[in-house]
Each structure stands twice: as C-alpha cells, then as structure tokens.
Amino acid sequence: MPAAAAVWGVSYAAVEVTWAAAGTTVQWKEHSAYAPAVQLLLAALALLAGAACLAGTRTLARPGRVVVATALGIALPVFVVGTNGLPIYFVTLVTLSGVESATGLAQVLLNTAGAALLLLVGLSYRRRLRGDCPRCGQPHAGAADGPLAHPAASRAPRRTRVTVYLLMCGLLPWAGTKTVWTLGGNALGIAGEDWQRMSSADASGPAKATASAGIDVTVLAAMVGIFLLLGLLYAWGQVFPRWTLFLAGRRVPRLLPLIPAWLTGVPLAMYGVFLTIMAPLIAVGVLPAIKPSPPFTSSSGVTWFVEFGGLAFGGLGIGLVVAARSYAARTRPVCASAGGGAGASTPAVNPG
Template identity: 55%
Template sequence: MAVPANQQVGRGSSGWAVVLRRWPSWAPYAAAVWGVAYAAVQLAWVARGIALPLGAHHAFPPAVQLVLAGLALLAAGACLAAVRARGRFARTAAGATLLVVVPVFVLGTFGAPIEFVSLIGGAGPSGAGLAHLLLDIPGAGLLLVTGLSVRRRARGRCPRCGQAHAWGSDRPLEHPAPSRASAKVQVAVYAGMSGILPWAITKTIWTLGGDALGMTAEQWRAANADGSGVTKALASVGIDFTVLAAMLAWFLMVGLMYRWGQVFPRWTLFLSGRRVPRLLPLIPAWLTGLTLALYGTGILVAFPFFFAGAGGMAWMTAFGGLAFAGLGVGLLVAACSYAARTRPACGREA
C-alpha cells in the first residue's frame, strides 16, 4: 500500500503531532534550557572530579569540560537571541555563534553507536561517557534544528519547511510520494557497503574455526578471551557480533535508498502501509555514519605510520578502516538522499 503524494498532516492533528509540527517556535527555547542544564552538569562533574573519558585509558582534562560548559551557555544565549532579537546585527551575531558552537556538540556525539553496540553486546559502556552521550545527543539535535530555522528565516523562507511561500508555517504538511534514490547515490552507497567484505569475511573465517592472515582460530579466540558472554555465544555458532552489527547498518542503508524505507512494508504487520517518520531512520543513520566515517578514516590515515609491516594483523587493521569508513560514508550519502527525497512542505490549505 503506497502513501499518496502530497499526504497532509493538518490542523486536525492533535497531541504530540501538533507540538512536533510547531518545532520552530519551541526548539530555540528547549535548546537554551538544554544549554544551561549541560553547563550545570559539566561544572558539577568538575567539582566532583568526574572526568570525560577519552578512549579506554585516558580522560579529558577538566579545562575541556569548563570550555564545553562555556560553549553551552554561549549556545543558549545565541538561541534566545535568534528568536528575540529585533535588529539585523543581533540576529546575524546569533546565527554566527550557532555556526561555531553547533559543530562542537555534533562532534560530541562521536562514539554513540560504539557505546550502543557495547551495551547490547554486554561489554558495558563507561558511565561518564555514556551519560555525556545521552546528554549531548538531544542537545546537538536541538541546536541543529534551531540553527536551521534561523538560517531559513534569514533567507526569507519558512522556518519549518524551508520553502518560500506567502502563507503561514502552521498549515498542513504535504509529504512527497515515496521514491528511490538516484542511480548515482545507489552506486556510491553500494561501493561503501562493499568495503566491509574483506573485514567481515576474515572475521567469519576465524569464528568458523579457519585460519586467515597468518592467524589461527585458536589465536583469535585467545586474543578476544575477555569478550562478553553474548559475543562468545554468537562466535560459538560462527557469528561475529561486530559483523552482525554491520549487517544492521547495511539494512539501514538499503532502507534509506528504496521506497520501503518511506512506507512500512507488508511484513511489518499492523504498521504496513503507514508512512515512516523521517527521523526514525535518519537519526541512527547520521549518528552512526558520522562516527564510523571519522573512525574508519582515522584508521586508514594512521595505517601507513603505525601498522605497515606488522603482518597479518596490519591487514586486518586496514580491512577494519576500510569497513568502517565505507559504512560511515555510505550511511551519510544515503541519509542525505533520504532527507532530500522525503522533505515535506507546508500546504496551502489549513
């Protein structure tokens, strides 16, 4: 069952649908509240000696937390100024401030999918690191949509849909008909997906008891003896947990490219035929894509300096960098295409 073109969500909607539809009016205030709360948490952590982890064995110095607290307060002030300022200079200054601080908190979401996979796998994420991610992710989202609405207003466009129209922004939303990604996007995404194959094949050989890259299955199990019970249970039947997680990223990428990612297919039972909320696939795609793209690219850049000539494990490191970078870039490309194809517009009729 297909969702028709120009499907409307109008004044007849109630509850959370109406609240979400009016996000340009409340998002800046919510972002300001978040900024104050974020700064308070960081200052409390510094006072209690709780540091933000940097990897498994290192932590950021307290000065970094103080800087983050200051930037959060600056972002809160910019959000309020963006909606309350009357002069052009004040609005421009607020927009420029958001342009500087938003990327900082977006980069703060780095590692979210890694923590999530660790949690599902039973390895257990770090307390302060997980708490910071849970605090940073909604704030980064609020700052992004606030900056987006400010940018649209500055260009004389509707802050909600981004289109240039004479009617108000509280009209019914018209959603485009389901569509598939262009051929160029599909080629780019599938090319990124293919980067995982050397890494996935090698790990699968080890979990099945074979030898690869000069390492036996026994050596691989010994090197991963500290894994969680879930990881070991899956490995006992020939399934590597990280490969399984990568397959979920594959599924997400495919859904972002085709129509069934915009309308729930028949196998979803009672959801069949309903429109998929845009943010349902976009949020995990953006979070995971950003982390994997940065992580994988970093491995590939560092490989010639630290891993070259190290034997079979050097190849595995290169395979991992190729897999993560490919998955990350593929997710970001697919997400950008999906966001453009599913972008709604404010309708004429109330």
C-alpha cells in the same frame, strides 16, 4: 527547538562544572579522560550556544545575526565531534558487554543531544534569514503550523545507489577477516583458535551465541546498518512493506530511519576516516608502529586490521550519511499552504 536548546545548554554546563569541581573522571577515549579545563570550556560553549539559540528567535540587526551564526557555527562541530563514541557504546550495550565508562557514555549522549538540537535550530534560523518557512523550508504565506503534504514514495537516484554500494564494499575485508577467525581459520597471522579464546573471555551470552553460529557480533551489528542503508535507498523505507503485517501500507515516520542514520553515520564516518589515514602513516613510519597484543602477533597484522576497520567504519558511516541525505530530500514534507499538495500524497499502495 530554541527553548529546548537553551535548556540543554544550561543542563550541560551544570553537569560539566559539577564533574570538573568533583574531579570526576570522564572518559573520551580508551585510557584518556577530559581535563577539568576542557570541561569548563565545553560548559561555557554550551551556554553560549543556548543563548545564541534564544537570540536567534528575535529580529536582529546584522551584527547580532553574525554573532548568532558564529556561535552556532563554532559550537555545532565541537559537539558533533563529541558524538564520536556513540556507535561503540551502542554495540557494547546491545551485546550486553558492559559499559566501560558510565560518565563517558553520559558525555556522549549529552553531546549527541546538543548536536541534534543545534543542527535543527541552525537549519531553522538559516531558513528564516532567507525568508523561507522555518518548518518546511519553502517560501509561502501564512502560518507554519498547518497540515503537511508528504511526497510519494521513491527510491534514491542511480548515482546515489551506486555510491552507497561502493562504500558498502569497504565492509568486506574487515567482516571477512572476522568471519574467518570466528569459523576457526587463520588470517593476518592470527589463528582462529587464539582469536576465539581471547574474544570469548569477556564476551556476553549473545556474543557467544552468535559466535557459535559462525557470526561475529560486530559483523551482525554491521548487517543491521546495511539493512538501514537499504531502507534509506528504496521505497520500502518510506512505506511499510507487506512483511511488516499490521503496519503494511502505512507511511514510515520520517525521523524513524533518519535519527539512527545520522547518529551512527556521522561518528562512524569520522572514526573510519581517522583509522583509514592512520594505518598508512604507521606503515610508512610517519607514526610509530602499534605494539601487538594477543591475539595479534605482529605490528603489521595490527596495522592491516586498523586499515580494514577504517574502510569498514568509514564506508558504512559515509554510506549512511549519503543515503540519509537522499532520503531526507526525497521525503521532505511541505506545508500544504505552500502549494506542495499537488502531486504530493501519502502512498496508498504497498510497494512490497
């Protein structure tokens, strides 16, 4: 991972410097682009983070360890924030709606790769400093590349499940409003016919097909997120259930649900919290009101929908983070040499 992170740092810096020198527009949000100075700063930070990852593989004195930890501690949040647009790009790609900015998508993917690598390197480095195995996190003698012992399948604790269920309720106002519009009803001062006409103007074939069945495509994407959430909470997310046919009874690769959960959960949580805070500030006049554009007919309708979106995205995102944290803890394998084999095994039964 440190070597991969160093390669990413050099590649990232090369791309950013090239874009800055060529004056390429790299979108970071609607109607806004990265300034060349920001791109050069990100390039320098990526190089610093890559160098810190390589330095962390050596035995360092205390000042060196502080420098490595500081570099990773500064770089990781920056590139995590840079993943913010990933869920939006995912929805547009899945629905065949087209990519608004190819360079913006490339930037988000580069940030995501960097954030993932830096997180893994930082976790491994922290474990080594504590004297634990950098691979499984447990203290044990011997190499860290032997066989792994996997725990038995289990569901999340009751407190975690209740927390996630409450967070999922944040989807109801947003999904309900969109479903009313899709079915032709009126909500927030918007007629269903107006919403359908505006949304179908640039909609792709799949989006139009789901809308004809009364299902908004973004609500359908949220349902996929709910399915992922349930898999993270229950045992069938660790062992393939009966309805998966040929895979039934096999252990689910640990990263199969964790990677999409982290990659979508963190950006959704940040975006949702931002919207949830922004809407009340607009309502009380701290921030300027949003000028309505069709099909919205009033600023209050836009503000309410922003709040609904914040509750939905924030609830789903935070729920994914909470569920993924529980799943990661419940499924963490340990090196067999750490003595974790006792009571830890790959379940042979099918939990259904």
